[in-house]
Amino acid sequence: MTQGKKYGVLVLAILAAGGLRLPFERSLTNDLQAANLLPRKLEMRTGEKIGQTFSAVSLGGLRTLIATLLNLRAFSFFSEQKWVDVEDTFDVIVDLAPRTRYYWDTGSWHQAYNAASYYLYESEIPPLRRKLAWRESILKGQAFLERGIRNNPDDPKLYEGLGVLLSDSNKIAAFSSPNEAYEKSYEAFMAAVETGNARGYAKRAALYSLARVPGREMDALALANEIRKENPRLPPTVLGLLYTLNYHEDPAQDVLTLADSIFPNRKIAYEILGNQWMRTRDYFPVDGIARVMPLLEKELGVSEEDSVLKVKLLSPMNPDEGR
Amino acid sequence: MNPVSTIKAIPGHVSRTSVIARHAFTQLVRMKVFYFLAFFAVILIASNFFNLPQHEGPESAGVNILRSIKSWSLGAMTLFSVVLSIVATALLLPKDVEDRTLYTILAKPVPRLDYLAGKLLGVLLLVFVSLALMDILMVGILQLRTNMVLTDQMAMAEARGWPAADIALLKAEILAQGPTASLQGAVFSVFLRSSIIASMALLISTFSSSTLFTTIISFLIYFIGHFQADARAAYLSGEAGTSDGILARGVTLLVSLVLPDFQLFNVIDSVIEGQVMPLFIVGKLTLIGLFYAIFYILASWFIFAEKEF
Incomplete structure (x- = not known):
């Protein structure tokens, strides 16, 4: 046979x-996709941002390694407060x-907590x-966590993180409707419970949020x-709410x-209910x-002047306060 | 040849192939490739220091370092195995020609298939031993570190009075980031991918004019092979209504038929992220890996069988 x-x-x-x-x-391929073992396609902007070398390397199954390296870079940006x-x-x-989960959790935490606090206390920015x-x-932190949940619908901790953020008394003023935020927070905690792997406090946290929604x-x-x-x-808190x-x-x-x-x-009833009365920033029902x-107070011998009901209450959270 | 004589001939093939494989293995070991292990150990130890305590809450402290160890280790394994498979295979035939070993071997009654299979097995043995050593190092460090994280996290949970169910969840979560069977499946998939690359490089080297050509073409095929699945999907879902469509379908079909699908073996990222690798998937990957390796070696033999030196 000839070479040709x-x-x-x-x-x-x-x-x-073939x-x-x-x-x-x-x-x-279908089996691997069903088992969530195939990497998803990178978005175009990701390829542009990580450059050609990283893109080529990420093809060969080194995405998590590049993510680890970028996490180190993100830490430097965080240290320099380059939000x-x-x-x-x-x-x-x-x-x-x-x-x-760690990356969704940390990325959201940087935006919703660290960057938010930085901007709040940055005196060089007009009020x-x-x-x-x-x-x-x-809101960026919230959106990031919600994206994380869409990507990991079985992860209870991301739901819990969203629930905590939406019911955080220091953040509630950022949401256009606190009632809606508490409702969403309740849904997030309950979604965590439904995964079957949530920690014990998730159901209680769901109660704390739901109790703050008028009409529920x-x-x-x-x-x-x-x-x-x-x-x-x-x-x-559960006893007080009960x-x-x-x-x-x-x-x-x-x-x-x-x-x-x-x-x-x-x-104990006096102590718990007294505390609940004074926690105005948490919006708990009273x-x-x-x-x-x-x-x-009468039964426990508390004088009228010392009554909890006469304590000057803090107004609900607004970001200009407490500074 | 009747069936009885074929069966009788098998031990001869096996023994010749294993002698050539051992020789190829020794030849490659003498090239000091195992020095890479020292480099790997440094990477592994360094990956232990990429902990960012300010970057994580107390309830996940230390867990990220386990992921970091796996990312660095499997990343190094992947790079090492791909480079070694291509370069070592590309070197084998030209080196034997240069040393004139090839003439001595082929002058003896050694079938060329045995020679090629032996050479390939030598490379695969080297890749396997290297991966196994790296795997042992990774598992050792990972186990140590997992135990440390587990001790710290359990102490934290108990100090905070966590309920037993929550502590059990935390423990399971930490252990899932340690050495698992899926992690071993991922290492095995790295080896399978190397086997395909090596056997493909062997085929290229049977008609290539230089080591450099074999190396470059193999790397190109390796990278383009990661898009084979996309080409296959485009072909299977494409419409051929227009002339452009027909041309595009033709190209995607050609890419799908000619190139190996390396994306199938890209399971390490998902395993590092905590996904479980079922045994049947390991089995299917092994089957497809064997298919490629056997096909490429037979194709190499077909080209090499009557090649004049």
Whole structure:
């Protein structure tokens, strides 16, 4: 056989072998996709941002390595408080490693907490711009976490992170509607619970958020009762909410009887409900506290001047306060 | 040749091939390729120091370092195995011609298929041993570090009075970032990909004019092979209504048929991120790896069988 004929046969053999393996490779690709083992396509801007060398390297299964390197770069930007660079870098990182919770969590944390605080306290920025930048950073952090959740719908911690952010008393003023933020926070915590891998506090946190949504008191009470059934040893906030939510359901009931049915004793009832009354920045419901407090104070010998109800309360959170 | 004589001939093939494989392995070891292991150890130790405590909350402290160790180790394994497979295979035939070893071997009653298979197995043995040593180092360091993270995190959780169920979740999460069976599956997929690259480089070297040509073409095919899946998807979903469409389909079909799909073996990123690699996928990857290796070696033999030196 001549050299030319040989190469001809080889080409035909390669094509025939290609035809043989094509269906198998297609089915294997589907299996790998089903098992979430295939890397997703990089976005165009990611390729542009990481440069040709990194793009080529990322093809060969080294995406997480590049993400690790970029994470180090993001740390430098964070140390230098270059927030736009931090944001850009994390955008690239999560495109390279979309299933690593840490990057979503950290990228969001930088925007919603670190950058937001930086802008709030940056004296070189005019006050109005400062507030705007603070708000934008928090919303960016929220959007980043929501993107993380879309990429990792089974990860309870990302839901928990979103729930915490949306119910954070220091951030609530950034959201156009606090009620909506609390509602979303509740949904996020419940989504975490539904994954089956959430930590124990997630359901309680969902209650704390739901209890703060006007009009959802009945649902919140049902959730509180469910939590009570599951765990008889409850933290003070749950006990306080059980009182206020029960009172909201039936304002005509005897408040001392209600308090006795929830708290271990009246002293504890006084302490917990007093704290809840003063936590104005947390927007917790206070139904029935003003009615029961004078009765409890009278019984515990608290003078009228020292009454919790006379303490000057802080106004709900606004970013200009506390500085 | 009747079946009985074919069966009788197999031990002869196996023994000849293994002698050539051992020789190729020794030849490559003498090129001091294992020095890379020292470099790998440095990378592995360095990856332990890329911890950014200010960058993570107390509940995930240390976990990221485990991911960092895996990223650096598997990244180094991938690079090393790809470079070694291509360069070592590209060197083998020209070196044997240059040393005139090839003439001595082929003058003996050694079938050329045994010679090629032996050479390829020598390279694969070297890649396998190197990967195994790197794997042992990685698993050792990862296990140590996982234990350290686990001890710290358990102490943190107990100090904070976490419920037992939450502590169990935390423990499972940390252990999932340590050495797992899926991690071993990922290392094996790195080896399978190297086997395909090496056997493909062997085929190229049978008709190439130089080591440099073989190396460059192999690297090119390696990179383009990562787009084979895209070409296949475009071909299978494309429409051939227009003349452009027909041309595009033709090109995508050609790429799909000619190039290996290296993207299939890119599971390491997902495994590092915590995905589980089922055993049946390892099995299927092994099958496709074997298919490529056997096909390329037979194709190499077809070209090499009557080649004049």
